[in-house]
Amino acid sequence: MTIKDSKFLALRTIMQTENIDGFLLPHGEAYNGDYNPFYVEGLQYLFGFSGSLGMGLITNDKAFLFIDGRYTIQAKQETAGTDIICDSYNYDNIAKALTNAGTKTLGIDKQLFSENQFIKIQNLCDKANITIRALAKNPLASLMSDEVKIPATPAFELPLEYAGVRTEDKRKHICEQLKTLGVEASFIAAADSLAWLLNIRGNDVPHFPVSLSNGILLADGGFLWFIDDKKSQTLDLDNVEILPPASLESTIKRLNLRKIHLDPASVSAEIFDLCRSLNIDIVQGVDLCQFPKACKNSTEIKNARLAHEWDGVAICEFLCWFSETAHLGGLSEVSAAEQLWSFRVKNPKCIEPSFDTISAVGANGAQCHYRASATSDSVIKSGDIYLVDSGGQYLEGTTDITRTVAVGGVAPDFIKEHFTRVLKGHIALARARFPRGITGGHLDGLARAPLWEAGLDFAHGTGHGVGSYLSVHEGPQNISSSSYGVALEAGMIISNEPGYYQEGSHGIRIENLVLVNDTGLIGEHALPIYEFETLTLAPIDKSLIKVSLLNEAEKNWLNAYHKRVQERLSSSLRVATRNWLESACAAI
C-alpha cells in the first residue's frame, strides 16, 4: 500500500468536492464516549492500523498517523512500505503536520470528536490560520458502507445478583447531584456509563459488553434512552422511555431545558453545538456515573474475587501446559493464545475475552500492544522470553493479567535483572498503603523506582481502572507518570502492571489487578488508610527472578502471594497442574 492507494484517492476526490484540503480522523477507545462504526474502524480501513488509539490526517499529498508510545513499533510495522508518516500523538505534532502540508481548510466530522478534543483542534487551527469545516456527512461513510454493519445485538438486563444495586437507586443517587448542580438533565454519552446506570449490557462491541446507545437522565430519575427498538424490545425498565436514536434532536428541543450537564470529555462537539443552538445553559463536568461506577459495590467485589479465582484456574492450567510444551518447539504465538482461550472457556462462566490476547515471544514482546496474526505468528522456542497479556469477561467481573515466562526455564542474566526490577516495582505497589486523598500519580514512582535506579523505564501507564463486566479500561482512576488521576477510593479496581521493553530483544510485564480496601486504620488528619488487595491469582515465574536483588520484605510478599495462589486454586486444578503449581509456588 502506498498513499496513492485507491482508498486515499477515493477519499481525496470526496475532499475536493467538499472543498477541504485536510481531513482529520480521530480514533478513540470506544468506552470514552460516543461509538460510531466509522470512528472505530476508519484508521484500520485507511491506514491498516489496528491499534485502539490514534489520529489520522489526510492532506492533499500526505497521510499522517499519530499514535502514542504503546503503538510506536506496531504502527511502524503496519504501515511499512507505505508513505504514511507515523509520529507521536500530541497536538503540537498535529499542528506541525497541518502547517507543513499547507492545509487551508480542515474537514471534521463533529460527531467523532468530544468537545474537549474539538476545542484543542480548534485552538491549533486558529493559531495556524486554518479554517475548520464541520462536514454534514463523514466522507468515509460512502467509502466504507459495504464493509461496515452497524452493530445491533439485543440489550439485556444484568440481574441484581451481579449489578448489586438497582438502577432506580443509582439514578436517585445521581439525581441528587443534578439538583446540587441546578441542572434539569445530564446527557450520558459513554456506553459503559449508560450500561452501569441502567444495569443493562449488550454485545455490540467485541470484548466490551455494552449496547451502543446514549440517553438523557432527567432530574426526576427518569431516563430517555435513545436506542434502536430492535435492540431493546425485550426490555421494560421502570421510568425509562425508549426512543429512536434519530429523535435525539427533536427530543432535546421538546424537553425545553434551561440547564444541562455535559461531560466535554465524552459528549460530542455536535451535542454541545445542538445545546448551544437551543440556548440551553451548559454546566460542564465529569460524567456523573464515572466515579460511582469505579467504586465497586459489595456484590461486585465479592463476585470479582470469584471471577479472579476462575480466571486463575485457567491461567494455571495454561502455564502448566505451556511449561510442558513450549520448550519442545513447534508452538506459535497464535496457537498458544488459542490454547489459553480453550482453558478459559472450559469454565462456562467465561463469556468472552476482555480484549485481544497479546501473545508475544522475544522481540515481539517489546511491542506493548502486539497482536499476533496469521502473517506475524512467530514460533516459540526454548530460551525465548514469552509474554502473555489476556483477560476474560464474566458476569461476575472483568479480568486482565500479564505473565512473562522463560521458555525452558532459563534466561540470560541481564533479562533476569530486568524482570526482577519490574517485579520489585510490582511488589512495591502491591504492598503500598496510603491515606485517602492520594492519587495514582503519587504512587507511580513506587513502581518505577527500581527501574529508574538502573536508568530504565517503561513508556506506558502503571495502572488503569477496570470495570465490572464492562470495559477492561475505565476511569477515572489510574497510576501514571504523565497524569495523576483522581484520589484512589475504596472499591476501585486498578491494574498493577509495570514492565520493561527492549526493542528488538524482549518485553517484560507483570500485571495483577488490585482492589482498593480500607485497612480500618486511621492516619493523620483522621484520614482512613487504604491498601491494595491483589485479586489476580497466578504464579510469577521464579526462573526469571534474580533472588539476590530482592530484599526480605519483597521475598516475604512473593512467598505470601504464592502461598495464597496455591491455597485458593489447588483444589480446582487437575492433578498434574496441582503438582506443577506446588513447585511454582514454593517459597524462595
Next chain:
Amino acid sequence: MTIKDSKFLALRTIMQTENIDGFLLPHGEAYNGDYNPFYVEGLQYLFGFSGSLGMGLITNDKAFLFIDGRYTIQAKQETAGTDIICDSYNYDNIAKALTNAGTKTLGIDKQLFSENQFIKIQNLCDKANITIRALAKNPLASLMSDEVKIPATPAFELPLEYAGVRTEDKRKHICEQLKTLGVEASFIAAADSLAWLLNIRGNDVPHFPVSLSNGILLADGGFLWFIDDKKSQTLDLDNVEILPPASLESTIKRLNLRKIHLDPASVSAEIFDLCRSLNIDIVQGVDLCQFPKACKNSTEIKNARLAHEWDGVAICEFLCWFSETAHLGGLSEVSAAEQLWSFRVKNPKCIEPSFDTISAVGANGAQCHYRASATSDSVIKSGDIYLVDSGGQYLEGTTDITRTVAVGGVAPDFIKEHFTRVLKGHIALARARFPRGITGGHLDGLARAPLWEAGLDFAHGTGHGVGSYLSVHEGPQNISSSSYGVALEAGMIISNEPGYYQEGSHGIRIENLVLVNDTGLIGEHALPIYEFETLTLAPIDKSLIKVSLLNEAEKNWLNAYHKRVQERLSSSLRVATRNWLESACAAI
C-alpha cells in the same frame, strides 16, 4: 486577650466608618510576592499569631484565624484564652465563616492579595451574595503606624563570583521569552525574582536577603526599578532606571504599553486593576524568573557544596557538644539554639540564619514550626527526643537542615520505629533516580510509603525548593502529596524532609537538601535520567535507628552517606568533635 480586646474594638470602629462588616487580612510568605509591612505583621498584631502563613477574618462579633496543618497546634496555643476561632486554611472554610457571621460587605486591601487569591475570594463572595469593597487605605495602617517601620536597608550587588551569570545575560534570556509571548514588558513583583534578575541583595527582611521593591522588565532588556533612592544610592546598574515607588502608576501610564506579562500568583490584584484600567492586554503566566532561578548555575552549585560543608562543620560541633551536655540536664530549647548559632557564626562566612531555628524537645517537636521563646522554653533532659531545624545564609548559598536526636542516646522502641520509618522514606527519596519530566508529586509516595505501611503519615510537604543566598523556600519545584509541582530539572535544590509527629509526645524530622543532577544515563524516549546529590553533611542519630527495619540497600546508603560526611568534614573539626564524628559515622 479576648476578641473584645482593644485592637479588635479599634479595628471594628474603622470598619463601621468604612461601612464594612467583615475585614479579610491575608498573610503570605513574603517571597510569594509583594511585601508590605502590614501584610506581614497584621496577624501577629491582631491575633498574636507568629506563623508565616495564614488568613485572618474579623467580622462584627467574631474573629477567625485560618492556618494550614503545620500551624494547627501553634495557633491553638497562641490564641488560647481568647475567642478567636481557629480553622484549616481553605476557601470553603472562609466562605462558611463569612456566611455564618452574616457578612454583607467584606473589606479588602487589594495591594495585599495576589490576583489569584483575590479571584478566589471574589468567587466565594459571589456565591454567598457578599459585596467586596476595595479599601483605599488599609485599616491597620493607622492602628499599627507606631509599631511598624518600613524597612530601608541599602541594596547591594551580589558579585559575579556568587551570582555566576551577569544580570544583562539573565535579562537577555528572559527577554527572548517576552518576545515569544509578544509582550512589551513583564511586571516583577516577587522580591526574590527581582534579586535574582538584577544580581542584587538587601537586608530588608530577616533571613531573606532581598531589597523590598518591584519593577518592570522591558523587552529590550532595560529594567525600571521602583525602589527608594536611599536604598539604591550606591548602585549603578547598566540599563536599569531607578524610580521612586510612588511613580509606579504614572510610569506605567507613560510607557503606553499594549501588552504586559503578569503572574497572577505574585502580582497584586491592584496592579491587575491598574493595567485593565489602562486597557493594557494582560498575558498571564508564571513569573519568568522563577524557573531559571530554581535551576542553579555551575557557580551556584559549586558554592552550594562549599556552604554545606561549612554548615556541616557547625552542625557537627553542635551535635558533639549537645551529646556531651544535654543529658546532664539544665539545657533549654532556647539556650541550645543559641549555642547552635554560636557554632555557625564562628565561620565569618555565615551571615544570618536562613529562618528562625526550631529547637523543640518532646511534645514541642510535634509542632512542625514550633518556635521556643522566653515563655515557652522547655528544659531538655536525658531520655527526651530533641528536634532541631535550622539553616544559615551564606553568600555561597542557603542551607536548611533538621536532625532529631535521642538525648542520652536512648529512646523507647516505638519512637525508634517511627524514626526508622522516617529514615527509610528519607533514604528512598535520596536514592531515587528518575527521568526528566517526573515531578516531585510523582516521587512523594517514595518518602511516605514506609510510614503509610504502618498507618502513619505527616501533614506537611516532603520537600521545598531552596534559593541561592535567597529564600529558604522557593518554587516552582516541590515534593508534595497535595500538589505536584513542576518537572524536576537539573540544578534544582530541594529539601528531603519526611517526618512524623505524635501530638503530646514527640516529633521527628530528618532533613537534608538535595541537588538534582544529570546521571548521564539516557532512559526511554531518549530522556535523561536524573538523580539527587545530597548536599547536607551531618550524621543521622544511629541511637534512634531500629536496624532490623532497614534492608541492605538502606544500610548501604546510610553507611556511604556517613562515610562521605566524615571524609568531607573531619579535617575542619576540633579534635574532640572529630573523634565524636568517627563514632557517629561508624558503619551499622
